Amino acid sequence: MSQPPQFTITTATNITTLCLSGRLDTKGVAAVWQRVTIAVGRAKSPTLIINLGEVDYMDMAGAAFISHLKNLDHNGTAKERSQVNGLKSAYTPLLVLAEKTDIKPAITNHLSPHSFVEQTGKNVADFLYDAKTFISFIGELIFAMVSSLKAPKNIRWGETFLMAERAGVDALPIVGLISFIVGLVMAFQAAIPMKMFGAELYVANLIGIATVRELGPLMTAIVLAGRSASAFAAEIGTMKINEEIDALTVMGMDPVKFLILPRVIALTMVTPLLTIFANLVGILGGAVVILSLGYPLVAYYNQVVNFVTWQDFTGGIIKCFVFGVLIAATGCIRGYQTQMGSSAVGQSTTRAVVSSIVLIAVFDGIFSIMYYYMGV
Amino acid sequence: MKQTAIEVKNLSAGYNNQAIMENLCFEILSGEIFVILGGSGCGKSTVLKHMIGLIPPVTGKIIIHGQDMVTAQGKTKNSLLQKIGVAFQNGALFGSMTVLENVMLPLKEYTDLPMDAIETIARVKLGLVDLEQGAFLLPDELSGGMRKRAAIARAMALDPSILFLDEPSAGLDPLTSAGLDKLIMDLRASLGITFVIVTHELESILAIADRTIMLEKQTKGIIATGPPKQLKQDKSNPYVYNFFNRNLELRNIKNDPKS
Numbered sequence: 098m099s100q101p102p103q104f105t106i107t108t109a110t111n112i113t114t115l116c117l118s119g120r121l122d123t124k125g126v127a128a129v130w131q132r133v134t135i136a137v138g139r140a141k142s143p144t145l146i147i148n149l150g151e152v153d154y155m156d157m158a159g160a161a162f163i164s165h166l167k168n169l170d171h172n173g174t175a176k177e178r179s180q181v182n183g184l185k186s187a188y189t190p191l192l193v194l195a196e197k198t199d200i201k202p203a204i205t206n207h208l209s210p211h212s213f214v215e216q217t218g219k220n221v222a223d224f225l226y227d228a229k230t231f232i233s234f235i236g237e238l239i240f241a242m243v244s245s246l247k248a249p250k251n252i253r254w255g256e257t258f259l260m261a262e263r264a265g266v267d268a269l270p271i272v273g274l275i276s277f278i279v280g281l282v283m284a285f286q287a288a289i290p291m292k293m294f295g296a297e298l299y300v301a302n303l304i305g306i307a308t309v310r311e312l313g314p315l316m317t318a319i320v321l322a323g324r325s326a327s328a329f330a331a332e333i334g335t336m337k338i339n340e341e342i343d344a345l346t347v348m349g350m351d352p353v354k355f356l357i358l359p360r361v362i363a364l365t366m367v368t369p370l371l372t373i374f375a376n377l378v379g380i381l382g383g384a385v386v387i388l389s390l391g392y393p394l395v396a397y398y399n400q401v402v403n404f405v406t407w408q409d410f411t412g413g414i415i416k417c418f419v420f421g422v423l424i425a426a427t428g429c430i431r432g433y434q435t436q437m438g439s440s441a442v443g444q445s446t447t448r449a450v451v452s453s454i455v456l457i458a459v460f461d462g463i464f465s466i467m468y469y470y471m472g473v
Numbered sequence: 474m475k476q477t478a479i480e481v482k483n484l485s486a487g488y489n490n491q492a493i494m495e496n497l498c499f500e501i502l503s504g505e506i507f508v509i510l511g512g513s514g515c516g517k518s519t520v521l522k523h524m525i526g527l528i529p530p531v532t533g534k535i536i537i538h539g540q541d542m543v544t545a546q547g548k549t550k551n552s553l554l555q556k557i558g559v560a561f562q563n564g565a566l567f568g569s570m571t572v573l574e575n576v577m578l579p580l581k582e583y584t585d586l587p588m589d590a591i592e593t594i595a596r597v598k599l600g601l602v603d604l605e606q607g608a609f610l611l612p613d614e615l616s617g618g619m620r621k622r623a624a625i626a627r628a629m630a631l632d633p634s635i636l637f638l639d640e641p642s643a644g645l646d647p648l649t650s651a652g653l654d655k656l657i658m659d660l661r662a663s664l665g666i667t668f669v670i671v672t673h674e675l676e677s678i679l680a681i682a683d684r685t686i687m688l689e690k691q692t693k694g695i696i697a698t699g700p701p702k703q704l705k706q707d708k709s710n711p712y713v714y715n716f717f718n719r720n721l722e723l724r725n726i727k728n729d730p731k732s
Contacts, residue, residue, distance in 0.1 A: 123594075123632055127586040156632040157664065161597040162590070190663035198600025437613040438568035 118151030121159025150183030265367030280382025333432025368421030558628030
């Protein structure tokens with residue numbers, strides 16, 4: 098194993114002499130960098146002579162080290178005169194190359210941090226720009242939908258059904274599992290206080306109305322936001338990076354009609370269907386609890402059917418159409434907004450999921466207020 | 474006499490035990506600019522991937538500084554990898570890091586240097602490729618040529634003795650390409666680095682290569698070896714002659730007024 102380089106430093110009147118010996122490679126330089134820098138920095142004389150006669154080997158790290166020593170600040174100014182002696186001629190070009198670079202030892206960053214006010218202003222501007230982009234995109238989407246309605250054969254139905262299969266059929270297990278567990282847990286939690294009043298059977302009313310009106314649509318939408326919005330964003334984002342969308346544009350094809358419309362139609366079709374499935378499985382989860390409490394299944398069924406109205410059911414389903422459009426549109430627009438770089442797709446995917454969930458929550462609130470005033 | 478930097482012995486290159494090149498044998502000398510040449514899809518990049526230890530070959534040995542890259546494991550392989558640098562075709566720079574951070578990364582991982590030393594060395598490496606001004610830019614903000622130079626700077630971070638370059642001039646304008654060729658020549662002259670370059674940019678090959686081997690898909694092997702200027706003149710193998718002279722058909726050799 099090679100020995101680390103050695104150094105001696107002597108100071109006479111106005112002249113500091115540094116003698117280095119051994120191997121000045123990356124490993125060797127690492128061993129002496131700090132000690133030599135401190136020692137040279139402490140020397141008061143303005144002239145530095147670096148004697149490299151005993152240096153056996155030097156690579157670019159060694160050359161950078163010598164260049165760094167020559168440029169060291171001394172009382173705020175660089176050494177007035179630095180001189181290198183004894184360097185083997187083979188290593189002279191390395192030093193010349195290293196000295197070509199303007200070395201500034203302090204770590205600096207071109208990205209200066211923003212003040213609170215600047216950051217807030219930037220966030221507000223970003224939000225407004227984002228809202229504007231989203232609204233104009235929705236407008237473009239509606240235009241594409243309307244023009245496609247005039248000529249439905251122009252819609253890419255093959256792609257649409259493929260998307261419907263991926264977003265819908267493939268999501269059945271996860272939607273079913275979550276809905277069943279939510280129904281089961283909610284029934285358990287509700288059964289405990291209701292039992293005190295001997296009203297366990299009314300758990301069926303709670304499960305029926307909550308699942309059909311709120312939980313079924315909401316759970317389905319959140320699963321789809323996590324599953325399909327992210328997939329759409331990643332898919333379209335990758336296409337953007339690979340210039341596939343540019344290729345579509347220059348071929349005269351509208352990317353909105355070609356890529357986004359099939360996804361929006363597919364998700365708008367499958368969200369209500371998945372919600373119906375989620376409603377049934379959620380109610381089934383409640384049934385397990387009721388059965389365990391000793392009531393017959395028929396009693397649970399009658400209780401649900403008599404309490405939940407068609408209005409409740411359709412109210413939940415209408416929401417799902419809107420959720421479907423929102424999730425698909427958000428996923429696609431976030432993918433469409435993907436910038437360049439490997440982290441960009443990840444950022445788009447995250448933004449797609451977050452935006453979808455926020456929009457689902459906001460629109461669910463809007464629907465609740467609307468239904469309240471409509472008496473639904 | 475120059476030492477052997479890399480020795481490739483009976484190498485069968487390919488994936489999943491399917492050899493696309495068989496029984497390749499060649500040596501690369503220290504300080505040499507060596508070009509692996511061949512038509513599209515002949516397996517040049519696969520051979521390169523075997524040489525840098527990215528994928529194991531079907532059979533054969535790749536001896537780098539006396540150690541077999543194919544069988545090296547753990548610390549041995551790690552130390553071997555630190556002796557080589559690789560610049561990939563599209564740069565393969567980490568998009569979330571600035572150019573300077575990309576170059577600093579190997580130094581942070583493999584050395585005990587203090588941070589200011591790491592930054593100084595990284596800046597010197599960027600200076601070598603004339604990229605000091607782009608130190609704080611993200612890879613996305615760089616042009617194709619800048620990205621390739623940044624990749625070379627990162628590959629040189631640990632002062633490797635061998636640099637592997639995959640298609641360094643592909644997609645670059647002639648001036649940038651010529652600048653890159655000059656950089657390779659300068660680095661070899663001042664640092665004595667051995668260059669192994671995979672390319673089919675003829676102008677670049679003729680300008681910088683000391684020696685080249687030419688691979689061919691049909692014969693699954695080396696069909697020509699030697700200095701590129703010599704291969705360009707040699708009419709003994711029509712395919713090689715046509716390749717170097719950009720002739721589409723064999724008869725062009727006969728019609729060539731110079732011949």
